[in-house]
Amino acid sequence: xxxxxxxxxxxxxxxxxxxxxxxxxxxxxxxxxxxxxxxxxxxxxxxxxxxxxxxxxxxxxxxxxxxxxxxxxxxxxxxxxxxxxxxxxxxxxxxxxxxxxxxxxxxxxxxxxxxxxxxxxxxxxxxxxxxxxxxxxxxxxxxxxxxxxxxxxxxxxxxxxxxxxxxxxxxxxxxxxxxxxxxxxxxxxxxxxxxxxxxxxxxxxxxxxxxxxxxxxxxxxxxxxxxxxxxxxxxxxxxxxxxxxxxxx
Ligand code: HEC
Ligand code: HEC
Numbered sequence: 001x002x003x004x005x006x007x008x009x010x011x012x013x014x015x016x017x018x019x020x021x022x023x024x025x026x027x028x029x030x031x032x033x034x035x036x037x038x039x040x041x042x043x044x045x046x047x048x049x050x051x052x053x054x055x056x057x058x059x060x061x062x063x064x065x066x067x068x069x070x071x072x073x074x075x076x077x078x079x080x081x082x083x084x085x086x087x088x089x090x091x092x093x094x095x096x097x098x099x100x101x102x103x104x105x106x107x108x109x110x111x112x113x114x115x116x117x118x119x120x121x122x123x124x125x126x127x128x129x130x131x132x133x134x135x136x137x138x139x140x141x142x143x144x145x146x147x148x149x150x151x152x153x154x155x156x157x158x159x160x161x162x163x164x165x166x167x168x169x170x171x172x173x174x175x176x177x178x179x180x181x182x183x184x185x186x187x188x189x190x191x192x193x194x195x196x197x198x199x200x201x202x203x204x205x206x207x208x209x210x211x212x213x214x215x216x217x218x219x220x221x222x223x224x225x226x227x228x229x230x231x232x233x234x235x236x237x238x239x240x241x242x243x244x245x246x247x248x249x
Contacts, residue, residue, distance in 0.1 A: 052172075052180060059173045063164065066147065073148025076141045080133065089152055097129045107153040113146045159237025162230050166222070175241045185218045193243045199235050200249055206231050 037045065077089075084103050086093035091104035116124050120132030133142070151157045163175070170189035172178040177191035195202070204212075206226075210219030222231065239246055 049180070052178065056168075056173055056180075059164075066151075069144050069147040070151050072141075073144035073146070076137065076145050077148055080137070081145075084130075089149070097127070101127055101129065105149060105153055107155075108149075110146050110150055113149050114142060117142055117145055155233045155236040156240045158230075159233035159235070159240075162226065162234050163237050166226070167234075170218075175238065185216070187216050189219070192238055193241050195238070195242065196244070196247055198247050198249055199239065202235050202238055203231055206234060 077085075081089075082093065084093050084095045084097060085091060085105055086103070089105040091102050093103060095103075097103065112124065116126065116130060117137070118132065118134035121127040121130030123132065137145070151161075163171075164173070167175075168179055169181045170177075170179040170185070171192055172182065172189075175192040176194075177189045179189060182189050197205075201213075205215065205219060207221070207223040209217065209221030209223075211217040212221070226234075
């Protein structure tokens with residue numbers, strides 16, 4: 001299993017994605033258990049493998065483009081925004097701006113981000129201490145910034161990154177339990193799109209591993225590798241991929 005520490009924000013998250021992407025393109029395993037398969041089964045298995053490789057390539061391509069854009073955005077952010085908004089966009093920065101205004105950047109629509117970045121606070125009825133950047137930044141820099149802000153302020157997007165970096169080999173790129181290694185395990189990795197477990201249960205099994213919950217020890221312990229906040233983000237992401245009703249907290 002990969003060992004990896006990630007910070008939930010800025011470039012760390014993005015370099016994590018990049019290494020996740022590299023992880024995804026690791027060579028495929030040989031046709032395991034070939035001896036026990038009939039020729040027809042083998043053919044089907046190979047076909048499925050090709051299909052899943054194709055799907056992974058497609059997901060990677062989109063992920064890579066998004067990540068590249070967000071990485072560029074993080075550089076623009078570092079240059080122009082850190083001083084007021086802080087490294088993590090949480091408002092913990094060197095500068096404080098009058099009247100105890102919070103400088104944390106919250107989850108907003110891309111349209112809002114674009115508008116306030118281009119036109120400054122007054123363009124959206126907010127503090128004029130938020131400068132306008134429309135003249136200073138290129139079209140591309142603004143788009144890159146918006147991608148970056150959307151990623152770092154959304155628990156689901158952050159969780160998706162953590163998931164795609166650590167979990168897809170078993171649980172599949174879509175979380176449906178069809179990862180490339182899934183056939184090796186019995187019981188198989190859970191189909192997380194159809195989980196009937198609560199958020200709390202998921203948090204516990206992710207943190208402490210399958211065995212601690214009386215399940216298969218194949219489900220690893222992540223509590224040492226991932227931060228609490230990253231596990232919270234994962235749980236938020238898992239909620240977003242459910243195709244069955246959410247059972248609640
Ligand atoms: C001189 C300090 C300063 C700098 C530099 C600055 N901002 Fe701001 N920003 C502010 C202030 C003050 C607000 C709060 C406005 C309010 O709440 O009325 C704000 C608010 C925001 C918001 C809205 C946050 C929310 O959740 O409501 C976003 C988004 C934002 N800034 C993005 C940026 C970006 C991107 C940059 C760099 C290109 C940047 N800011 C640079 C001072 C700054
Ligand atoms: C080495 C393979 C493997 C990896 C990697 C893995 N899992 Fe699992 N996971 C499993 C298996 C197997 C089960 C089912 C255990 C059982 O049924 O006894 C499982 C079960 C789960 C469950 C329980 C779901 C339910 O509805 O019961 C959750 C949640 C989960 N995994 C999340 C994750 C997350 C998040 C990651 C990445 C941080 C991850 N897993 C990585 C193999 C894996």
